[in-house]
Amino acid sequence: MDKKNEKKHVKTVIASNLKATAASGGCRECQTSCQSACKTSCTLGNQACRK
Amino acid sequence: MPDLLPVRLQDLLHPRKSGVQEIANGLELQRGRPTRAGVSRNWRRFGVPGARFLLDVQSGSLHCIDEAAWDVIGQLDEAVPRGAIAHIGADQIAEVAHDLDMLIEEGTLSYPDDPDTMPNTGQTLGPGVVKAMCLHVAHDCDMRCGYCFAGTGGFGGGRSLMPAEVGCAALDLLFKLSGGIRHLDVDFFGGEPLLNMEAVRTIVKHGRRLEAASGKVLKFTLTTNCLGLTPDIGGFLNDNNIAAVLSIDGRPAVHDAVRRTEHGGPTHERIMANALQFVQTRPDGEYYVRGTYTRRNLDFVDDVLYLADMGFDSISFEPVVSPPESPYSIREQDLPQVYASYDRLVDEMIARRRQGRGFRFFHFDLNLANGPCLAKRLLGCGAGREYVAVTPAGELYPCHQFVGRDGFIMGDVRSGIARPEIGSEFGRAHIYAKPVCRGCWARYMCSGGCHANAHQMNGTIAEPYSIGCRITRKRLESALTLAAAEATGDSRA
Ligand code: SF4
Ligand code: SF4
Numbered sequence: 001m002d003k004k005n006e007k008k009h010v011k012t013v014i015a016s017n018l019k020a021t022a023a024s025g026g027c028r029e030c031q032t033s034c035q036s037a038c039k040t041s042c043t044l045g046n047q048a049c050r051k
Numbered sequence: 052m053p054d055l056l057p058v059r060l061q062d063l064l065h066p067r068k069s070g071v072q073e074i075a076n077g078l079e080l081q082r083g084r085p086t087r088a089g090v091s092r093n094w095r096r097f098g099v100p101g102a103r104f105l106l107d108v109q110s111g112s113l114h115c116i117d118e119a120a121w122d123v124i125g126q127l128d129e130a131v132p133r134g135a136i137a138h139i140g141a142d143q144i145a146e147v148a149h150d151l152d153m154l155i156e157e158g159t160l161s162y163p164d165d166p167d168t169m170p171n172t173g174q175t176l177g178p179g180v181v182k183a184m185c186l187h188v189a190h191d192c193d194m195r196c197g198y199c200f201a202g203t204g205g206f207g208g209g210r211s212l213m214p215a216e217v218g219c220a221a222l223d224l225l226f227k228l229s230g231g232i233r234h235l236d237v238d239f240f241g242g243e244p245l246l247n248m249e250a251v252r253t254i255v256k257h258g259r260r261l262e263a264a265s266g267k268v269l270k271f272t273l274t275t276n277c278l279g280l281t282p283d284i285g286g287f288l289n290d291n292n293i294a295a296v297l298s299i300d301g302r303p304a305v306h307d308a309v310r311r312t313e314h315g316g317p318t319h320e321r322i323m324a325n326a327l328q329f330v331q332t333r334p335d336g337e338y339y340v341r342g343t344y345t346r347r348n349l350d351f352v353d354d355v356l357y358l359a360d361m362g363f364d365s366i367s368f369e370p371v372v373s374p375p376e377s378p379y380s381i382r383e384q385d386l387p388q389v390y391a392s393y394d395r396l397v398d399e400m401i402a403r404r405r406q407g408r409g410f411r412f413f414h415f416d417l418n419l420a421n422g423p424c425l426a427k428r429l430l431g432c433g434a435g436r437e438y439v440a441v442t443p444a445g446e447l448y449p450c451h452q453f454v455g456r457d458g459f460i461m462g463d464v465r466s467g468i469a470r471p472e473i474g475s476e477f478g479r480a481h482i483y484a485k486p487v488c489r490g491c492w493a494r495y496m497c498s499g500g501c502h503a504n505a506h507q508m509n510g511t512i513a514e515p516y517s518i519g520c521r522i523t524r525k526r527l528e529s530a531l532t533l534a535a536a537e538a539t540g541d542s543r544a
Contacts, residue, residue, distance in 0.1 A: 034450070035431060036503060049418075
């Protein structure tokens with residue numbers, strides 16, 4: 001690896017680019033996700049994007 | 052106190068480099084110095100013994116950092132005195148700054164003061180696209196749980212069952228209001244939906260017909276207390292591909308202390324037998340065993356592990372929803388114990404996964420790399436807009452928790468949505484609109500919390516319920532820790 005690009009103190013474990021998803025207003029095909037404690041709905045699953 | 056950083060890293064770093072070194076170089080450069088508020092809302096450091104992490108809030112990326120990076124970032128975040136990193140040495144500090152620069156270049160670290168991104172929402176946020184419904188098929192229950200938010204089934208009203216026609220009309224409305232959306236979700240909820248299985252069967256059949264005629268995909272979920280979960284009903288759920296949520300509170304004594312029959316008898320033994328029998332019949336079927344913890348079992352981690360030991364591999368546990376004066380509600384002074392339970396749960400899950408006997412814990416199942424888009428995260432649960440609840444009489448409410456609350460009836464299954472302004476109000480209560488959420492590092496993963504809890508505790512949907520926030524943030528940190536442990540293949544090493 002190019003030394004300049006080497007990182008000594010940080011290691012990325014999960015690279016995500018949430019900002020890039022702002023380009024759309026959302027396709028809305030994802031599951032609904034109740035956040036309340038009263039309801040564990042399998043319909044929210046682990047919230048993967050369906051696209 | 053001014054919100055500028057009292058420590059100027061440029062005193063310690065080489066002058067005039069890009070990125071974080073630019074940050075350090077202060078005002079004359081393009082972006083200026085980051086504010087402490089910017090650092091704390093966009094860079095979240097957290098640690099467990101032996102491991103340290105940095106979450107970049109805006110991109111959603113997760114980084115493992117070493118002690119030097121931890122301390123240097125700490126300077127920016129908490130404005131600790133310069134002396135506190137004196138032991139690190141200028142070389143190392145420059146290296147850390149270089150590394151952070153690289154991350155910024157790669158797009159996995161935001162510049163601390165970058166403004167929140169606005170999604171390009173060309174579509175309306177009002178209630179025009181309902182795509183999920185909660186059908187209260189039974190406002191009645193065969194149990195009497197001490198903490199039940201639904202008033203043991205009646206939601207503050209009389210006991211009643213939903214006629215099948217109402218449920219079918221609700222589905223007709225759902226298919227109509229969902230417009231071009233293909234994936235629809237319907238929950239059978241209560242009270243106890245198994246008390247009205249005949250209607251459930253009819254509604255499912257109707258739903259499958261609508262599905263076939265429209266090309267849409269309809270996903271059903273049923274939440275049950277398992278008391279009446281017979282093999283026959285289990286077979287129906289399996290045959291019709293219906294996801295199940297099974298309510299069990301864990302250890303027998305914990306469960307039986309709260310979850311009683313109508314006549315006050317214990318329920319654990321029967322429920323466990325029914326649930327285990329059912330789960331064994333659906334090796335691939337979706338289910339969750341979900342428990343409620345209260346201030347009486349702040350050591351709920353033992354209940355989670357008990358359920359895992361019993362053979363359930365999809366588990367969820369949630370704090371009770373009850374008014375502050377209730378003997379069950381979680382109070383401020385209970386939080387350290389709640390936090391300790393989540394910490395232990397992470398340790399146990401890592402250990403068990405290594406031993407090949409891992410299980411899923413719902414709230415730790417974050418999809419970090421391919422989660423929902425920003426537009427969805429802004430608006431959260433979708434209550435009153437994309438999601439509505441239907442009472443046995445056919446009234447529409449923003450969600451199951453608002454059922455029975457004054458002023459929240461939005462319409463009726465037959466005539467549709469009569470008060471779209473309710474949905475619009477929920478649509479406006481997004482994370483950028485709530486001052487406390489705007490500054491919160493958890494905003495894109497929490498999406499602003501539960502409107503119903505906020506409304507119950509603070510009388511408004513604009514201000515989240517603070518104890519809920521603190522539990523949410525702890526839970527998210529635990530989830531991130533677990534995700535990092537998995538991604539790196541080690542735990543606390
Ligand atoms: S509801 Fe609470 S935890 Fe969630 S984003 Fe808002 S302030 Fe943060
Ligand atoms: S308002 Fe609360 S209970 Fe209702 S759907 Fe949203 S998160 Fe769930």
